[in-house]
Amino acid sequence: xxxxxxxxxxxxxxxxxxxxxxxxxxxxxxxxxxxxxxxxxxxxxxxxxxxxxxxxxxxxxxxxxxxxxxxxxxxxxxxxxxxxxxxxxxxxxxxxxxxxxxxxxxxxxxxxxxxxxxxxxxxxxxxxxxxxxxxxxxxxxxxxxxxxxxxxxxxxxxxxxxxxxxxx
Numbered sequence: 001x002x003x004x005x006x007x008x009x010x011x012x013x014x015x016x017x018x019x020x021x022x023x024x025x026x027x028x029x030x031x032x033x034x035x036x037x038x039x040x041x042x043x044x045x046x047x048x049x050x051x052x053x054x055x056x057x058x059x060x061x062x063x064x065x066x067x068x069x070x071x072x073x074x075x076x077x078x079x080x081x082x083x084x085x086x087x088x089x090x091x092x093x094x095x096x097x098x099x100x101x102x103x104x105x106x107x108x109x110x111x112x113x114x115x116x117x118x119x120x121x122x123x124x125x126x127x128x129x130x131x132x133x134x135x136x137x138x139x140x141x142x143x144x145x146x147x148x149x150x151x152x153x154x155x156x157x158x159x160x161x162x163x164x165x166x167x168x
Contacts, residue, residue, distance in 0.1 A: 133157045 133154045 129158060129161055132161065 136153075136157045
């Protein structure tokens with residue numbers, strides 16, 4: 001049994017030595033490998049969390065910038081429409097003003113033409129009176145056969161013409 005006891009001790013001693021070496025190696029690995037590995041993993045986890053947070057923040061900023069761009073675009077559209085409306089109104093006002101001026105000028109030309117026509121008509125009537133008076137004096141002179149006082153005869157004829165115009 002001693003051999004058996006010695007063998008068990010050897011096995012137990014070897015087992016204990018192996019267990020001690022394992023524990024020492026485990027401590028060394030924990031101290032020099034596992035700790036830094038956990039630290040690196042934790043740092044990486046923190047960087048990933050920061051990256052996710054930065055991505056979310058960038059996404060929110062992008063959405064805000066998009067909303068702001070849409071707002072400015074709508075504002076620019078409203079300003080452009082207001083400007084178009086203002087220009088259209090100015091053009092319409094200018095058109096109306098030009099039409100009114102053209103109408104006034106046309107009416108002035110028509111009035112001037114009417115006045116000129118009236119003057120020409122009066123002049124033609126006056127010339128016609130004179131010619132009729134001269135013809136009447138000449139005709140009366142031939143009929144009577146002697147020369148009448150042309151001035152007196154003309155006055156008589158003009159008075160007769162005026163009386164005829166008043167009756168008409």
